[in-house]
Amino acid sequence: MSLATMTIREKDQMYRLIISQLLHDGYHEVAQQLSKIVCVVPDCPPSDRLQKVVQLGLRAEPDRHAPISISDTVAPATSIDLDFDTEVQSQAPEAAQYETCYVTAHKGPCRVAAWSKDGQLIATGSSDASIKILDVERMLAKSAASAPTTDTVESHPVIRTLYDHVDDITALDFHPSWPILVSGGKDCTVKLFDFSKSTVKKSAKSIQEVSPIRFTTFHPCGDFLLVATEHPTLRLYDVNTAQCFVSCHPNDQHKGMLNMMEYSPLGNMYASCSNDGAIKLWDGVSNRCINTLKDAHGGSPVCSVRFSRNGKYVLSSGKDSLVKLWEIGTSRTLITYTGAGSEHMKTTTQAVFNHTEDYVFFPDEKTLSLCCWDSRNAERNKLLSLGHNNVVSCIIHSPTGPGFVTCSDDFRARFWYHRTDAN
Numbered sequence: 001m002s003l004a005t006m007t008i009r010e011k012d013q014m015y016r017l018i019i020s021q022l023l024h025d026g027y028h029e030v031a032q033q034l035s036k037i038v039c040v041v042p043d044c045p046p047s048d049r050l051q052k053v054v055q056l057g058l059r060a061e062p063d064r065h066a067p068i069s070i071s072d073t074v075a076p077a078t079s080i081d082l083d084f085d086t087e088v089q090s091q092a093p094e095a096a097q098y099e100t101c102y103v104t105a106h107k108g109p110c111r112v113a114a115w116s117k118d119g120q121l122i123a124t125g126s127s128d129a130s131i132k133i134l135d136v137e138r139m140l141a142k143s144a145a146s147a148p149t150t151d152t153v154e155s156h157p158v159i160r161t162l163y164d165h166v167d168d169i170t171a172l173d174f175h176p177s178w179p180i181l182v183s184g185g186k187d188c189t190v191k192l193f194d195f196s197k198s199t200v201k202k203s204a205k206s207i208q209e210v211s212p213i214r215f216t217t218f219h220p221c222g223d224f225l226l227v228a229t230e231h232p233t234l235r236l237y238d239v240n241t242a243q244c245f246v247s248c249h250p251n252d253q254h255k256g257m258l259n260m261m262e263y264s265p266l267g268n269m270y271a272s273c274s275n276d277g278a279i280k281l282w283d284g285v286s287n288r289c290i291n292t293l294k295d296a297h298g299g300s301p302v303c304s305v306r307f308s309r310n311g312k313y314v315l316s317s318g319k320d321s322l323v324k325l326w327e328i329g330t331s332r333t334l335i336t337y338t339g340a341g342s343e344h345m346k347t348t349t350q351a352v353f354n355h356t357e358d359y360v361f362f363p364d365e366k367t368l369s370l371c372c373w374d375s376r377n378a379e380r381n382k383l384l385s386l387g388h389n390n391v392v393s394c395i396i397h398s399p400t401g402p403g404f405v406t407c408s409d410d411f412r413a414r415f416w417y418h419r420t421d422a423n
Contacts (some may be wrong), residue, residue: 106124110409131163142157164191183203256275268284269290369393
């Protein structure tokens with residue numbers, strides 16, 4: 001429908017949606033000016049209704065891929081909330097109850113991995129410049145006692161092997177809705193792969209940076225991509241146009257090399273951490289830094305930041321071998337998880353929640369084992385020997401079930417899972 005064929009009422013409704021979206025995104029002056037020009041009465045409250053309408057329209061376009069359907073087995077939206085459930089008795093397995101179900105090998109140190117949002121796929125990256133995408137159900141079937149011994153293309157857990165980088169793979173993330181994997185490497189490039197086609201080996205789109213890539217992560221809507229390089233300035237890219245945005249205030253940026261970023265579940269905020277020892281919280285709309293937690297780990301580099309599902313807390317880890325739970329509203333440390341490794345770690349390793357956020361997992365660099373704490377009271381549980389013969393540089397946990405992946409400099413990535421009669 002064109003503007004010429006729209007009725008006055010339809011035009012008025014369209015303008016109201018636009019003004020509401022501008023108010024919702026924080027552009028109050030622009031919204032007020034537009035409201036005066038088009039004479040919309042009454043005033044519009046902030047709303048993201050237009051955004052939802054556009055998303056529905058884009059999905060209906062014939063030349064767009066169908067979104068990946070989320071599995072019905074997604075874990076309940078449980079999350080840690082210390083205001084209400086400090087004495088909750090968890091039904092989830094602790095780390096010592098997991099077992100290795102599959103091992104995949106690269107030709108170089110394996111230092112990064114990512115899990116798809118529906119919990120069905122895992123990607124691993126290596127310094128051999130290759131990326132493997134593995135199917136979770138196939139790995140579980142292959143490790144089952146009743147699984148056949150024959151190995152066919154249809155049953156092999158590695159469903160894709162991608163080659164388009166010329167140096168170490170350092171960053172991976174799955175698109176939240178589409179069959180797209182983003183990767184970053186020491187070759188200073190960010191690449192987006194459409195892995196829906198089995199014959200695809202090369203990327204569909206590439207972004208050239210000036211420094212080696214450290215980390216990448218999608219916005220929950222999938223239209224934007226945060227990129228961290230060895231330069232302290234954090235980049236935000238529009239996925240569709242590859243246009244780059246940075247904060248217009250230099251003081252917002254970190255003072256040292258970035259290690260990790262993550263969006264909150266709603267996408268209205270994201271967190272970043274750096275070798276400068278700080279954790280920064282950013283507004284997801286204006287791209288401005290809204291809070292800085294200086295010396296978050298006593299001046300040691302901060303290795304990782306993870307939001308809780310309810311967006312109230314951030315879990316961080318540092319090279320001081322400590323893991324901390326921060327309350328965003330008060331900028332204070334609520335819990336410190338202690339007892340892992342040495343005081344001065346060499347690797348940049350993440351701490352993660354399990355799929356129910358009842359436990360916190362963190363690799364012990366000194367013993368090559370996995371530390372596990374009760375997330376609510378910091379009680380330490382049994383260690384799990386990870387079976388690697390070199391340091392574990394990456395750990396990721398499934399968002400939907402009792403599984404996690406560890407990547408090591410021994411060239412291997414191990415898939416761990418807790419089997420029960422139910423699963």
